Amino acid sequence: xxxxxxxxxxxxxxxxxxxxxxxxxxxxxxxxxxxxxxxxxxxxxxxxxxxxxxxxxxxxxxxxxxxxxxxxxxxxxxxxxxxxxxxxxxxxxxxxxxxxxxxxxxxxxxxxxxxxxxxxxxxxxxxxxxxxxxxxxxxxxxxxxxxxxxxxxxxxxxxxxxxxxxxxxxxxxxxxxxxxxxxxxxxxxxxxxxxxxxxxxxxxxxxxxxxxxxxxxxxxxxxxxxxxxxxxxxxxxxxxxxxxxxxxxxxxxxxxxxxxxxxxxxxxxxxxxxxxxxxxxxxxxxxxxxxxxxxxxxxxxxxxxxxxxxxxxxxxxxxxxxxxxxxxxxxxxxxxxxxxxxxxxxxxxxxxxxxxxxxx
Amino acid sequence: xxxxxxxxxxxxxxxxxxxxxxxxxxxxxxxxxxxxxxxxxxxxxxxxxxxxxxxxxxxxxxxxxxxxxxxxxxxxxxxxxxxxxxxxxxxxxxxxxxxxxxxxxxxxxxxxxxxxxxxxxxxxxxxxxxxxxxxxxxxxxxxxxxxxxxxxxxxxxxxxxxxxxxxxxxx
Numbered sequence: 001x002x003x004x005x006x007x008x009x010x011x012x013x014x015x016x017x018x019x020x021x022x023x024x025x026x027x028x029x030x031x032x033x034x035x036x037x038x039x040x041x042x043x044x045x046x047x048x049x050x051x052x053x054x055x056x057x058x059x060x061x062x063x064x065x066x067x068x069x070x071x072x073x074x075x076x077x078x079x080x081x082x083x084x085x086x087x088x089x090x091x092x093x094x095x096x097x098x099x100x101x102x103x104x105x106x107x108x109x110x111x112x113x114x115x116x117x118x119x120x121x122x123x124x125x126x127x128x129x130x131x132x133x134x135x136x137x138x139x140x141x142x143x144x145x146x147x148x149x150x151x152x153x154x155x156x157x158x159x160x161x162x163x164x165x166x167x168x169x170x171x172x173x174x175x176x177x178x179x180x181x182x183x184x185x186x187x188x189x190x191x192x193x194x195x196x197x198x199x200x201x202x203x204x205x206x207x208x209x210x211x212x213x214x215x216x217x218x219x220x221x222x223x224x225x226x227x228x229x230x231x232x233x234x235x236x237x238x239x240x241x242x243x244x245x246x247x248x249x250x251x252x253x254x255x256x257x258x259x260x261x262x263x264x265x266x267x268x269x270x271x272x273x274x275x276x277x278x279x280x281x282x283x284x285x286x287x288x289x290x291x292x293x294x295x296x297x298x299x300x301x302x303x304x305x306x307x308x309x310x311x312x313x314x315x316x317x318x319x320x321x322x323x324x325x326x327x328x329x330x331x332x333x334x335x336x337x338x339x340x341x342x343x344x345x346x347x348x349x350x351x352x353x354x355x356x357x358x359x360x
Numbered sequence: 361x362x363x364x365x366x367x368x369x370x371x372x373x374x375x376x377x378x379x380x381x382x383x384x385x386x387x388x389x390x391x392x393x394x395x396x397x398x399x400x401x402x403x404x405x406x407x408x409x410x411x412x413x414x415x416x417x418x419x420x421x422x423x424x425x426x427x428x429x430x431x432x433x434x435x436x437x438x439x440x441x442x443x444x445x446x447x448x449x450x451x452x453x454x455x456x457x458x459x460x461x462x463x464x465x466x467x468x469x470x471x472x473x474x475x476x477x478x479x480x481x482x483x484x485x486x487x488x489x490x491x492x493x494x495x496x497x498x499x500x501x502x503x504x505x506x507x508x509x510x511x512x513x514x515x516x517x518x519x520x521x522x523x524x525x526x527x528x529x530x531x
Contacts (some may be wrong), residue, residue: 004522005481012462013379016388023396024370028363030396031403 026197033142033200033215086150086210088112088130094227095128097148098208099178102128103227106220108146126220142198144216146224150209168250168301169324171335172291177280178207178230179298179335181324182291187300190292193218199292205230206322206337218293225294235277239338240268241320244307249353251303251327256357263359267305267352271323271334274342278333284341285331299326299333303349325349366406369415370399377419383478384427386466398422420483421493428475428494458518465512465519473508476501 020026087098090110095102104110111123113131123129128146135147170182186201193199199221202213208230216224247264248257258264278284288297302324309320325334327349334348335341345351374395381391381398402409402419409415466474479485479493487505491498512520 005519006484008458008462008518008522009383009478009482012459012466013382013388015459016379016382016391018375018378018392018395019389020392022367022371023374023399024363024367027370027396027399027403028366031400 025195029192029195030142030198033198086130086148088148095148096231097130097205097210097212099231100205100208100210100212101176101227101229101231102146102148102212103224104128105227106223108224142200142215144220146215147213149211149213168253168327169299169304169322170291170297171299171302171324171326172203172295173280173284173298173341174228174230176230177233177341178205178339179324179341180205180228181337182297184301187289187291187297190221190295193221207339222293225292233280233339235279236340237277238271238274238323238334238336238340238342239321240271240323240336241307241309241338242268244268244309244320246308247356248306248308249303249349249356250306251349251353256353258356258359260359263356264307266355266359268307270352270355271305274334274344276343278341278343280341284333285326285328299324299328299331302326302335303353305349305352325352365410366403369402369410373416373419374399377416377423380420380483381423381427382463383466383482384423384475386463386469386474394423394427395419397426424475424479424493425495428472428496430471461518465515465517468515469508469511472504473511476504477508477512480505 087096088110089096090104093103093105095104095110107126108128109124109126110128110130113123113129113133113135115133117134118129118131120135123135123143123145125143125145128148129135130148134149170184170187171179172182173179180203182201182203186203189199189201193201198215198217200213200215202211204211214224244264246257246259247267248255284298286296289300290296303326305323305325307320307322308318322337323334324337325344325348326332329346332344332346332348333341334344377395377398378388378392381394382388383391385391385394398419401422402415405418406415409418466477469477475494476490479490485493487498487501490501494501509523512523
């Protein structure tokens with residue numbers, strides 16, 4: 001009888017109990033991971049297209065010349081805002097992405113994909129993947145992996161100011177001295193991973209023009225993030241672009257801007273005049289919030305001073321450079337997206353905002 | 361979409377979905393993995409499923425199709441973990457003879473035969489309903505079901521005995 005068969009099957013599963021009483025939070029989390037992966041793939045493909053166009057422009061980054069030591073008040077580096085191709089080199093236990101270095105240890109490997117968008121599911125676990133044409137989301141579970149590509153999400157990458165969030169920048173200073181910039185979401189992803197059991201976050205290294213998307217269980221975080229560093233930099237004043245036609249200041253979730261040449265010049269000069277470089281070999285504003293097992297924020301919700309200018313490849317302006325300015329009452333510094341970090345007076349970000357507001 | 365609605369659905373129906381998955385996969389652990397994977401898709405489709413849709417039917421369909429197709433794709437649905445899982449140990453099912461025998465019998469069936477057997481005799485679906493759910497022809501369903509019954513009978517055991525008085529299949 002079919003009823004007898006059904007009764008046997010019912011009996012077989014009568015005592016089957018889920019291992020997890022309420023998996024809803026983890027399921028939501030994993031769904032978000034998949035969605036973010038999809039978003040990342042689209043963004044990467046877009047970034048590649050933009051990057052390809054910009055690569056035709058003459059490339060010249062801040063000076064290669066080593067800046068003077070701290071206390072010598074080095075001159076302001078000249079900035080010719082441009083993009084350079086993503087140069088990826090695997091070197092023993094490290095992967096060099098321009099001047100950002102990721103670890104290739106503890107079972108991690110590097111793979112470049114030159115063909116059409118690579119299916120996420122076909123990338124072996126614990127691979128740092130550089131997919132020239134992006135990574136398609138695939139239909140499989142998340143796995144430990146890292147995707148790298150041209151930077152995205154934070155300036156300078158041509159993201160229209162109007163659509164960006166106004167929560168400011170969170171900065172981690174890497175061994176080597178350069179920063180990574182995190183959104184609030186990414187900084188919070190570490191804590192979320194401790195609950196969900198899986199990390200999905202991204203960070204940007206604008207000075208290397210690199211974006212990195214990371215997925216892994218929390219147990220692998222120490223090994224990976226502990227090996228992320230920059231090639232060593234000497235103390236340097238802020239790199240500030242010339243030729244900007246607009247300046248925007250984001251502070252306390254408010255945006256003010258000016259296109260008045262005199263105001264732009266004044267803001268530029270104020271930033272260039274900052275002559276107390278931070279020693280990159282020393283901790284910057286220690287005691288900040290821990291994000292994940294390794295990283296500690298040097299500053300949270302930094303104000304942004306964003307310079308825009310003409311884009312030679314497109315009939316619209318784009319972001320030339322961003323200067324992140326901490327607003328802490330006790331430890332204030334500023335970092336340029338192209339290089340350089342200096343101490344600034346308390347209240348400096350507010351002064352720049354007021355300058356822009358009055359000059360509109 | 362509100363996560364609260366989805367969370368409420370999961371809390372109410374999760375255990376039943378895990379039992380359904382356990383039969384489809386012939387293994388409670390893999391059944392739970394299957395349920396979770398399907399619920400991720402349900403979450404992503406929630407705006408279409410609530411309040412005017414049937415999220416449970418959608419989830420069950422996703423589970424059945426995923427199980428049906430699992431053999432054609434590399435199975436990559438394990439949750440990543442840095443730690444090795446514990447070795448298999450006797451669980452409550454092994455302690456219960458009937459449950460252990462039934463799961464053993466299901467595991468001996470080829471995957472697609474097992475799935476049509478579960479859908480036919482446990483979920484009580486017709487050939488047409490199974491074909492729609494699995495996105496295959498009714499002929500495929502019929503052939504897999506016939507082979508499943510033949511396999512069970514050749515293997516013997518409780519399920520085979522229960523099938524001895526099998527009624528004609530609904531169509």
